[in-house]
Amino acid sequence: MALVSLAQPADTYEYGGQNLTPLEREGRNTWYFWTGGGEKFWRYTAGITKGVTDLLQYVDSRRRPERFRTMGVLNDPDCTAATQPDEYGLWMDVCKPVNIPGIPSESSGVVGLRKFKNPKFDKFSWDVKKYLADPASVEPPYLIGMTCGFCHIGFNPLYPPVDPEKPHWYNFSSAIGNQYFKEGTLFSLKLTPQDFRWHVATRQPAGTSDTSRFATDHIFNPNAINSIVYLADRPWHTETMADGSKREVHHILKDGADSIGTAGASLRVYVNIGMCSDYWTTLHDPIGGVKMRQKPFQVALARKDCADWRATEARMEGAEAFLKTIKPARLQDTPDGASLLSKDAALLRRGALAFAESCARCHSSKQPPAETEKAAEWYRNAVLQPDFLDGNFLSNDRRYSVAEIGTNIGRALASNAIQGHVWEEFSSKTYKEQPPAAELKGLYNPIRPNKPIDFKPPGGGRGYYRVPTLAGVWATAPYFHNNALGLFNADPAISGRIAAFNDAMEKLLWPEKRLAAQSVWTTTEDSAIPLESGYKLKVKKGTPVHLFANINAPDLQLLRNDNFFTRIIGFFVGRGALNNVLLRKNLSPDFVVDRGHTYGRTLSDEDKRALIEYIRTF
Numbered sequence: 001m002a003l004v005s006l007a008q009p010a011d012t013y014e015y016g017g018q019n020l021t022p023l024e025r026e027g028r029n030t031w032y033f034w035t036g037g038g039e040k041f042w043r044y045t046a047g048i049t050k051g052v053t054d055l056l057q058y059v060d061s062r063r064r065p066e067r068f069r070t071m072g073v074l075n076d077p078d079c080t081a082a083t084q085p086d087e088y089g090l091w092m093d094v095c096k097p098v099n100i101p102g103i104p105s106e107s108s109g110v111v112g113l114r115k116f117k118n119p120k121f122d123k124f125s126w127d128v129k130k131y132l133a134d135p136a137s138v139e140p141p142y143l144i145g146m147t148c149g150f151c152h153i154g155f156n157p158l159y160p161p162v163d164p165e166k167p168h169w170y171n172f173s174s175a176i177g178n179q180y181f182k183e184g185t186l187f188s189l190k191l192t193p194q195d196f197r198w199h200v201a202t203r204q205p206a207g208t209s210d211t212s213r214f215a216t217d218h219i220f221n222p223n224a225i226n227s228i229v230y231l232a233d234r235p236w237h238t239e240t241m242a243d244g245s246k247r248e249v250h251h252i253l254k255d256g257a258d259s260i261g262t263a264g265a266s267l268r269v270y271v272n273i274g275m276c277s278d279y280w281t282t283l284h285d286p287i288g289g290v291k292m293r294q295k296p297f298q299v300a301l302a303r304k305d306c307a308d309w310r311a312t313e314a315r316m317e318g319a320e321a322f323l324k325t326i327k328p329a330r331l332q333d334t335p336d337g338a339s340l341l342s343k344d345a346a347l348l349r350r351g352a353l354a355f356a357e358s359c360a361r362c363h364s365s366k367q368p369p370a371e372t373e374k375a376a377e378w379y380r381n382a383v384l385q386p387d388f389l390d391g392n393f394l395s396n397d398r399r400y401s402v403a404e405i406g407t408n409i410g411r412a413l414a415s416n417a418i419q420g421h422v423w424e425e426f427s428s429k430t431y432k433e434q435p436p437a438a439e440l441k442g443l444y445n446p447i448r449p450n451k452p453i454d455f456k457p458p459g460g461g462r463g464y465y466r467v468p469t470l471a472g473v474w475a476t477a478p479y480f481h482n483n484a485l486g487l488f489n490a491d492p493a494i495s496g497r498i499a500a501f502n503d504a505m506e507k508l509l510w511p512e513k514r515l516a517a518q519s520v521w522t523t524t525e526d527s528a529i530p531l532e533s534g535y536k537l538k539v540k541k542g543t544p545v546h547l548f549a550n551i552n553a554p555d556l557q558l559l560r561n562d563n564f565f566t567r568i569i570g571f572f573v574g575r576g577a578l579n580n581v582l583l584r585k586n587l588s589p590d591f592v593v594d595r596g597h598t599y600g601r602t603l604s605d606e607d608k609r610a611l612i613e614y615i616r617t618f
């Protein structure tokens, strides 16, 4: 039998880019390699956190053999592990020089982290031991900056790596979102389980980023790095801007807060990963969130005073053009696609009709005319058309209140885009004028389960989730904004992705199979929160992480437990006194992370099975 030999794809970052236009190529390079000057911010962060968050120590080459397994990051295929420290005593991956037109930086060895020479480095003052003990004490030889690709490039479901620690460029997908990234590792270098922050870091689900860690909104609400697909087919919404003008926008982000246009949203993210940090860090207290209240970021000022803003803004047309080229990975396109999809036409038809009945009003960009009274019939007919999935963003991109959707409220309560807060200028007036969500009744109380919590979500824009796309969703379980619904198996092989998909779908459509109260994120050992005063707030083993992690940081500073006075108070008013304060002051007292939405739960088991087969084809 003759073996069919498949041409080995070229192993370069340009892989897959042969058909891009020059503008799209420039955009691809921006996405993969452009840091917008954020390396300055990461240097600053290393100093103020005393190395708890230090990209230079994070990229230490001795981690290379297990970077994927332990940190979930991707090794740059053009590099190898160092066999010895470099001339400065640092362990840096050895990388083949790759010339990226117009972008001056080198690979750090990790995809999306770029290495620069530090202009402030002075080799006579340099002392590696001193640096590792306290990064603020001496200027290092390199600065490390972050690109969009750091979080967004992930393994390509169509070409999984043979060994995830030794990938090739053709194993990557530009914007699927790195579902395996353990962001907590970046924010807990040097921490031990005695430190509460270690528990926060380890409880954060893989594939998520707490995008409001800084500027902090005082809520621990990590959210999934979702895939960016079919941008060109994403629905538009007419929204009112701050000056009263109208603009056609997408609802970018889980809560649809970025709502002034795609370029504005992207520039904001550059700031969030460090661009224009000289200005940005004057607007908030970057890590602690204690010393000052947030002030709004002013675009006009940044454009005038920050050269990186202008240089990055000039690249946004290309970046958007590039993102528009990205389509989802479909199971039918995998090598074994045909055998993994059902060929039973009647079953798929039944699944499509279940989708029409329970899902399509939200998860389709093809929608009936607004005035029709026959929407149900329209959906039934639409899903049976052979081209229903073509160019379908599989979301109407609308925002729905958390009271309706029912998923954990944490991410919807993010407050950075409301009036007076740091991203005020990046959200529309329409966003800010959304009515508050209805009161949530009977939330699970992990301290006293027989006393459920009622909570009135604040408004000002908060309290909503936009509908995510379901395109390529077979490959991106676990689900929901926090990646908390379904099994995480860290397995990028097609079989691993399907196992995760099957588990998440079961839990989605049969809500009784969810972890519910078992999904509360708790600490695994006694620990303490180091406060600014030096006082250590004690946290007992088994405490829900959100009990302490969702408290306004200045208020947290005032709390005391486990000293003479609090013991006396505890004796008189009961041991739960502090817990009650923590519950009352909790900015998001919703502890069950895998609850909601439950659409489709009333379908028959046969319909649910058919629906799952149908969703595999997305």
Ligand code: HEC
Binding pocket: 146, 147, 148, 149, 150, 151, 152, 208, 209, 210, 211, 223, 224, 225, 226, 227, 228, 251, 252, 253, 254, 255, 265, 266, 267, 269, 270, 273
């Ligand atoms: C530290 C990780 C991280 C980095 C780096 C990062 N992102 Fe993201 N990105 C996320 C997460 C998490 C989300 C989902 C956030 C949400 O929807 O609330 C996201 C979502 C997005 C979305 C789309 C959301 C949607 O509505 O579909 C865009 C566009 C985006 N990012 C652009 C960028 C750009 C541009 C950069 C580089 C400047 C970048 N990202 C860098 C984590 C990251």
Ligand code: HEC
Binding pocket: 224, 226, 355, 358, 359, 360, 361, 362, 363, 400, 405, 407, 408, 465, 466, 467, 468, 469, 470, 473, 476, 478, 479, 480, 481, 482, 508, 597, 599, 600, 601
């Ligand atoms: C009323 C609108 C609405 C309906 C109807 C609806 N969804 Fe959703 N869906 C959402 C929203 C909003 C989210 C995001 C919730 C979150 O992340 O907390 C979501 C999230 C999801 C996700 C997770 C996607 C991801 O990438 O994490 C899946 C899967 C999903 N829905 C499938 C379905 C299916 C299947 C149906 C029909 C049985 C359905 N949805 C019906 C609004 C809806």
